[in-house]
Amino acid sequence: MSLIRPLKNVRTAAAAGAVGAVLALSACGGVAEDLQETADEMEEQASAAExxxxxxxxVFEVAVGDCLNDESVAEDQEVAEVPKVSCDEPHDSEVYAETEMEASEWPGDAGVDExxxxFCEQEFASFVGLEYAMSELQLSYYxxxxxxxxxxDRAISCLIYDEAGQTTGSLAGAAR
Structure with missing residues (x-):
């Protein structure tokens, strides 16, 4: 079972406290207003996520069957945490397979990607019911x-997603 920590709320509370301290000490109204707007936006995002x-x-604890709202994670971006949501809710991707890398020494970025x-292409067909090359769905991985x-760390987590947008429910057996 994955250890899930609702860190967005902790970050928001800490950020709001820091903004409050800056506001109290700031003599510049423009900076204070900008900081307050940023704190308000962060609070709204945290509330929506909650x-x-x-x-x-x-990210080290995601498991097969987990659904993520990770569209904002840029390709080749290092991440430590990913937004996890129930698969019954609209989501960006789903973890459909996992494995441990075979390499005992760092194979380089190209070796890791290869x-x-x-692995993810091989597992795709058994999950979706259609070969990756024939599918309209996409894959990615952590x-x-x-x-x-x-x-x-040797974990490879395979993700499936639909370029058309968020999906609700699992894509297992989608055959598309």
Missing amino acids: ESGEVDAD EASA VPTEDSFASG
Whole structure:
């Protein structure tokens, strides 16, 4: 079972406290107004995430069957947490397969991508019911960085998503 920590609320409370301190000390109204707007936006985002049941999950703890709202995570961006949501809610992607890398020494970014791509494509058909090359659905993956690999991380997590937008429910057996 994944350890899920609702860190958005903790960050928002800390950020709001910091903004309040700056507001109290600031003699510049423009800066204070900008900071207050930023704090208000962060609070609104946290409230929306809380209402949707979204929580930040440790990327090392995501598991097959987890659904994520990770569209905002840029390709090649290092992440420690991902927004996890119930698969019954609209979501960006779903973890459909996992494995441990075979390499005992860092194979380089290209080697990691090659192993992840091969594994995720192989597992795609058994999950969706259609070969990846024939599917309208896409795949992606979370893989170790060189630093996390050096610390013992070997996990590859395969993700499936629809480029058309969020889905509700699992894509298992979607055959499209």
